[in-house]
Amino acid sequence: MSRNSMFKLAFIAGVAATASACTTLPSFNEAEYVSAFDGASVVENKTRYSRALECLKPMVGGNGPAAKRFAVGRVSDFTGKEDLVNGKRITQGAALMVISALAKTGVPIVERFDTSIADMELKYSDNKLITDSPENKAHRQIFSGSLPGSDYHIVGGITEVNYNIKSGSLESSIRFIGAAARYFVMNVAIDLRVVNTKTLEVVNTQSLQKQIIGTELNGGYFRLFSDGLVDVNAAERTQEPIQKGVRMVIEQAVFNMLTEMNNLPSQNCALLVSNNPEKQQQTAAAAPTKVRSTNKAIELTPPPSLSETQQNNDSVLIDPYTGEIIKQNNANEASASNTTQSQSEVTELKGLFGTNAAAPEQQAPSNTTREMQEKLLWGSRPQIR
Known part of the structure; x- marks a missing residue:
């Protein structure tokens, strides 16, 4: 063996010895375990349905x-x-x-999807191999109509x-x-x-x-x-x-x-x-409140207060035929006045297109033909009497 070959062999052996000295095998006496990542927690598998x-x-x-x-x-x-x-x-x-x-x-x-365990235990029970009380060694009995x-x-x-x-x-x-x-x-x-x-x-x-x-x-x-x-x-x-x-x-x-x-x-x-049932319940609960607030906004304004004398003696009515505001002493007089006024209104309408010869005494002398024409053209205008 030449001198160069001997030097190469010695160099390789020295490197191998140094590497083996620096390298340490892991110790299996005290194993170091890596903690696994847990991730998300387990929850019940539910859907929106x-x-x-x-x-x-x-x-x-x-x-x-x-x-x-x-x-x-x-x-x-x-x-x-x-x-x-x-x-x-x-x-x-x-x-x-x-x-x-x-x-x-x-x-x-x-259960009907997987009855393999039940079928096997039924077979063991038929062979008297299964017991429900190991202390007494009494085998499980099979009764008809138990399933x-x-x-x-x-x-x-x-x-x-x-x-x-x-x-x-x-x-x-x-x-x-x-x-x-x-x-x-x-x-x-x-x-x-x-x-x-x-x-x-x-x-x-x-x-x-x-x-x-x-x-x-x-x-x-x-x-x-x-x-x-x-x-x-x-x-x-x-x-x-x-x-x-x-x-x-x-x-x-x-x-x-x-x-x-x-x-x-x-x-x-x-x-x-x-997806969000809580939000939907809040919306459903808020809907009636919104309707109630809207109803309050359309409440009628109360009529102006009257004195006790006016409340006892007078009453204010609206004529359903003409829309006029009528103040009368009591309700009975108001009803009679409404009947008389409606008859007078019919008479006046007849008098507009011709003379009512059948009942000339019922024609109102205060209402002229011009006034009736204005009512037909402009409508009934409220008048306070």
């Missing part, structure tokens, strides 16, 4: 002997939307969403998912600043039916859809200087969740089923379908 379902609980909920029991069968995905990377595009748990929607209304529900049946069951499926029903964009740039806005619309649809379990009669069907909207906004600043480049971009994208859109359609379908089958008025509960 959940409040309407809960509103039906006093009307359809209950476990009495007359209560109708519901079951949920297969609510499958019939859209056929699938790709090799992401798998199914639409949720496969639509039946579970129907069960949750029924539970919000309080109706009795019996309540369902009166109605819900089946159906997700039948439509249509991408990009409509889309559009707007882009603009002025010198170094640019901005763009885009949107697209898609939809999902379901078809559910309620079947009478005893007769297999379809008693109600629901075919509903919901459009799902997505938006995108972005802007940027781009400029090239002699000594550098400035490129700033900002964007925001929002889209309604597709699977939650399916849940919203299902909840609306269940709401329609129960109100139609029970002949319930749905207007009051349907008003709760809002």
